[in-house]
Amino acid sequence: METALSASSDVGRGSDGKTAPMRMKWIMKTAGIGIVAFMGLVASSHAQVQQSISISLNLYNQTGTGVRTMHVTTRDVIEFLTGGAVPRGARLWLIMPNDPAPDGGGNLGAFLRVTGSDGTVIDTTSDTFNIYQYYSSQNGSRTVAFNQFSFDFGGFGTELYGTATWSGKARGGQGSFHCSVSGHSAIGGTTDGAQPCTGSVSASSPRPLQ
Numbered sequence: 001m002e003t004a005l006s007a008s009s010d011v012g013r014g015s016d017g018k019t020a021p022m023r024m025k026w027i028m029k030t031a032g033i034g035i036v037a038f039m040g041l042v043a044s045s046h047a048q049v050q051q052s053i054s055i056s057l058n059l060y061n062q063t064g065t066g067v068r069t070m071h072v073t074t075r076d077v078i079e080f081l082t083g084g085a086v087p088r089g090a091r092l093w094l095i096m097p098n099d100p101a102p103d104g105g106g107n108l109g110a111f112l113r114v115t116g117s118d119g120t121v122i123d124t125t126s127d128t129f130n131i132y133q134y135y136s137s138q139n140g141s142r143t144v145a146f147n148q149f150s151f152d153f154g155g156f157g158t159e160l161y162g163t164a165t166w167s168g169k170a171r172g173g174q175g176s177f178h179c180s181v182s183g184h185s186a187i188g189g190t191t192d193g194a195q196p197c198t199g200s201v202s203a204s205s206p207r208p209l210q
Contacts, residue, residue, distance in 0.1 A: 047097060047098050048096065049096055049097075049206035049208060050113070050208075050209045051204050051206040053093065053202070053204075054074050054201070055072065055073065055200075055201050056072075056074070056200050056201075057072040057160075058070070058198050059195050059196075060196050061190075061192060061195045062195065063192070070187075070191070072197075074092050077092060077151070078114050081114055081125065082114055082122055087122060089116060089118075090115065090122065091114070093115065094112060094203050095111050095209060096131075096173040096206070097109050098173065098208075100173060102132070105132070107130055110129070111125045111129055113125075128151070129150065130150050131147055131149055132148040132150065141168055141175060142165070142167045142169075143165075144163065145163065145164055145174075147163070147179060149161075156188075157186045159184055159185075160181035160185075160199075161182060161183050162179040163180075164177045165177060165178060172208065175205065176204055177203055180199075181198065182197065185197040
């Protein structure tokens with residue numbers, strides 16, 4: 001009887017030891033987990049925006065004979081980030097949360113991304129770039145804020161400060177902005193340590209992250 005009972009309990013089981021109902025339940029559970037994970041990725045993507053960012057700086061480097069003005073452009077920043085020659089058609093993007101709010105340290109949770117002419121992601125900063133927002137005033141979709149732009153990659157260590165005007169918040173992020181900045185910058189192997197700099201940082205209207 002015991003042998004018969006054991007044999008009958010294995011009827012309908014596959015090589016994995018599961019009965020048909022058990023196997024169907026497992027398949028549905030696995031599929032459900034996959035769908036939830038996929039939806040999470042979609043939601044995460046939709047929770048961020050991207051906007052083209054432009055950087056133009058003048059560094060005032062001390063030399064043995066005086067002060068040499070050095071220019072840093074968006075193209076230079078792309079080269080610092082990628083660690084090599086700028087690919088043809090490369091673009092620099094600012095990625096931000098769709099509805100950014102400074103944390104206790106003023107961190108807006110922003111990062112930079114470089115894409116090729118076909119939109120392929122070439123490189124992305126993680127904790128080596130950020131925008132900090134310490135004080136701000138808002139009226140509708142317009143925000144005036146005291147911001148800090150912090151760069152630390154590829155030998156480019158720069159801290160920039162200025163009051164930016166952001167507009168079009170309804171499009172996502174804090175909108176487009178322009179900021180006249182000043183601060184200090186060091187370029188490894190080029191400047192004599194950190195040197196004073198001035199310039200501007202600006203970004204176009206945001207759009208959903210692709």
